[in-house]
Amino acid sequence: MIKIASLSFGYLNKALIFDDFNLSVQRGETWAILGPSGCGKTTLLYLLAGLKFPTSGQILIDGQPLTRPRPRTGLILQDYGLLPWATVRQNAELGSRVRDFYGPDGKHSPADHESKNNIDLWLKRLGIEEIADQYPSQISGGQRQRTAIARTLALQPDLLLMDEPFSSLDAITREDLQNLTLDLCAEQKLTLVVVTHSVEEAVSLGQKILLLNAPPNRSARVFENPNAGKASQRNSAAYRNLCNLLWKEMHHEAA
Amino acid sequence: MKRRDILFASLGLILVWQIAAMIVNRPILPAPVVVLIVFVQQLGKGLMIDFAVSLWRVTAGMLLSVAAAVPAGLAIGGSKTLNRIFSPVVYLLYPIPKVVFVPVVLLFLGIGDTAKIAVIFLILFFQIVVLVRDQAAGLSPHLIQSLQSLGAGRRALFRFVYLPASLPAILTALRQSIGTAVAVLYITELFATKYGLGYYIYYNGSTLLDYPAMYAGVIAMSLLGLGLYFGVDWAERKLCRWKFVS
Numbered sequence: 001m002i003k004i005a006s007l008s009f010g011y012l013n014k015a016l017i018f019d020d021f022n023l024s025v026q027r028g029e030t031w032a033i034l035g036p037s038g039c040g041k042t043t044l045l046y047l048l049a050g051l052k053f054p055t056s057g058q059i060l061i062d063g064q065p066l067t068r069p070r071p072r073t074g075l076i077l078q079d080y081g082l083l084p085w086a087t088v089r090q091n092a093e094l095g096s097r098v099r100d101f102y103g104p105d106g107k108h109s110p111a112d113h114e115s116k117n118n119i120d121l122w123l124k125r126l127g128i129e130e131i132a133d134q135y136p137s138q139i140s141g142g143q144r145q146r147t148a149i150a151r152t153l154a155l156q157p158d159l160l161l162m163d164e165p166f167s168s169l170d171a172i173t174r175e176d177l178q179n180l181t182l183d184l185c186a187e188q189k190l191t192l193v194v195v196t197h198s199v200e201e202a203v204s205l206g207q208k209i210l211l212l213n214a215p216p217n218r219s220a221r222v223f224e225n226p227n228a229g230k231a232s233q234r235n236s237a238a239y240r241n242l243c244n245l246l247w248k249e250m251h252h253e254a255a
Numbered sequence: 256m257k258r259r260d261i262l263f264a265s266l267g268l269i270l271v272w273q274i275a276a277m278i279v280n281r282p283i284l285p286a287p288v289v290v291l292i293v294f295v296q297q298l299g300k301g302l303m304i305d306f307a308v309s310l311w312r313v314t315a316g317m318l319l320s321v322a323a324a325v326p327a328g329l330a331i332g333g334s335k336t337l338n339r340i341f342s343p344v345v346y347l348l349y350p351i352p353k354v355v356f357v358p359v360v361l362l363f364l365g366i367g368d369t370a371k372i373a374v375i376f377l378i379l380f381f382q383i384v385v386l387v388r389d390q391a392a393g394l395s396p397h398l399i400q401s402l403q404s405l406g407a408g409r410r411a412l413f414r415f416v417y418l419p420a421s422l423p424a425i426l427t428a429l430r431q432s433i434g435t436a437v438a439v440l441y442i443t444e445l446f447a448t449k450y451g452l453g454y455y456i457y458y459n460g461s462t463l464l465d466y467p468a469m470y471a472g473v474i475a476m477s478l479l480g481l482g483l484y485f486g487v488d489w490a491e492r493k494l495c496r497w498k499f500v501s
Binding site: 046049050051069071073074075076077078079080081083084085086094095097098099101102107108109134135137138148151155 | 395397398400401402403404405406407408410411414415416419420422495497500501
């Protein structure tokens, strides 16, 4: 699904963040990218989203090098990127309105794009149909995140990228939404890549966990976590062990 | 603003005016009752036409300036390069009191309505450009990136982000500039016209020395400004509903 080949990236006049970095992600996997702040995890997500481009090397998605945001990739950023002047419904519809605006040009929207209104289904699936006519300022953080998810999934992506999606939510809402996200990924057969600074979140969401170092990142350190998302997982010893291991690795890196 | 509050404010001002008129006790400051009667009489005798002409000039100036300044402000605010080139230009021209150009504009555009509308346009244009530019430049990058990831290119960003985001700034700019616009309207109507509230006030006050009629014109001008404020408030409630939710 995703193939990162000899990726190098650095911001102008700054040291490289990625130097000859390789990684490959299989379709349907859930990945968590974990690391301390400044390690380049958000940068990697932007590279995958086609909003930033490698200094050298390549990122292939479905065999195609990225030159711009890919129509079948969904991106959800930290503050959800909702339009404050649009209602929940209008925000959720935004993707299809953008696509209708361009028509099926194969560049801004998929070449097989057809205008259709499936938004009510998504509002219902995410439990926000009751607040469909409210504005983002009137709803809770969890509801905003649900709106952002509805907006992204309505475009039927096959790859979902999320940047610290649940970090500003309270613990219960966070766990709810983590479970919902995993359910939706399984249901829609999505590949998921979540960036997080929280070890627990990485272990709850990622079947594979990519730990990034202080830059430059030269090789990918990947931790296997096949039980991610299973209901029994959070109380298991394996879960706590992996958390402890990652915690130590992260602090070791920082020191 | 509530209508009731405006009524109370008007009554308060009339009371102050009445007291001032009693103290001054000269023809140059007639009592409000006298002026109000003349106001109603004058409405039938042509004040209505002057009001309409002034309303047309100021509204046309406002609409033209919005039409020109909004795209300019969005372009400058949305692009770092354009911002670097044009912001200094705007800052050099913005502080110049545009009223000084009245004779020049009259010379170039003649004595018709065009010149008067152009002066109002000049003043409002810069105020709107600056506010819209700041609004566009201050948009959260996450908002832009989210839209880009939904497939939006430049045109869709303009349509779905920049334009709606700048609406409050446009209306704020208009509201802030109504006072200036009406004041400038008065000055432009001193020159080369026989219609408009500015002309009416000047003619009655300085040529005919008909003070009650002059004050009737002042009341008309105040109502013109009030009407414009109401218009902008109405537009804001219609267009920016999200600003008024709790």
